[in-house]
Amino acid sequence: MTFRDLHFTDLPLLLPNAWDVASALGFVAAGFPAVGTTSFGVNASTGHPDAEGASRDATVELVRKLRSLSAYVSADIEDGYSDDPGEVASFVAGLGVSGVNIEDSAGGKLIDPAILAAKIAAIKDAAPDVFINARIDSYWFHEDDTVPAVLDRAKAYVDAGADGIFVPGATEPATLEELAEGIPLPLNVLIVPGLSLAELGNLGVRRVSTGSLPYRVAIDAAVGVAIALRDGGEVASATSYAESQQRLLDFAKRADRA
Template structure:
């Protein structure tokens, strides 16, 4: 079994997205075979807005620590943090990950598809084993947000060597059915309220990412704990300190063995 193989199983791959070691450990402990990072969560953890290229150092550092996890790792590298395809390829080669997610927007706007395509080609030339998930941001930013325009971008990235196409913001069943029928690669969507994994499977979706949702829910839960104590409400249940500590001890042991 490889990370690529997970995209061709009977059920769609559900990829949870972590923002720190603790969240990644929790996903691994829950039995997920693969964990991705979330640029929003990583940026938020260092006090930076998302999609401004500020997560590079934090993402690289996080992935270096997560290498000891017994799961496949996929890195959200925004737009590659550079306009130079060679620099993007060098970054990916140094991450030691199973996959990367690279988007075709910068500063909240779509870019010419030839730019991300050239980065994808450079990545695959340098690291052919890395599974490249090419993100098409048309629906996310409501630019060129037609099925035909998205498919054109997806095919350009497929021709460049991408292994999967990520279309965040696509949620309408008819739209998803058209996309999966027209795109010659596995299609990845962002989790949205409503459709179940079974529903998405029937529409042809092969991968579903949680994105920043776990981070945002975790922040809400943390506030809920504090306000529950403040207002005299029952305390919510949680993973015990002992179990959480043991995860960290086991992780530290694996990391030490790999050195």
């Protein structure tokens, strides 16, 4: 089954988003067939705010390491790290990933959809096998956050050659259903509290991303362990050191053979 095929199974594809090798290994060990990266997690782990382009080098290094995984890898590349479609296309072609997320915002605001459409067309020409998930940030930034406006943007990206449409921040069932009906490509959303994968699938959603949630939960859990130890509370159980070490040893062997 290809990465594209995973978007057309009975349930929506649940794509967990990793921020380093260890988190990706944990997702693969849990049986996930594909892993994405999270620009927020990658940025935060290196001390940078999100969506300012600082994740470029760290993302390149991370996906280079993840190529040996027994899972598909999709990279969050923010806005492509350049305004030049040719530069973005060359960057994506050199990543060696199964898919990318690329967004239509910069500096916390929407950009002209023609800009992202040009990048999508260039990527599709340079790397036709890469699944391009075009991210529409209308609901994320509460700007032009209506179904008709989002569908207009989606049409531009569909016409340019996108393979999927990602609408983070859209959570209302009626909105999701309208978007799924109006977009002829797999609709991707972030997890929606209170709605299961099956329920999202019934609304027409084909892919659900965890986004930065696992990273933020992991930070909270780490702080919680320290607080529990300090205050005499109960410490949560965790994967053993031996198992965690073995994952890394196995990963290193695969990377050496790759």
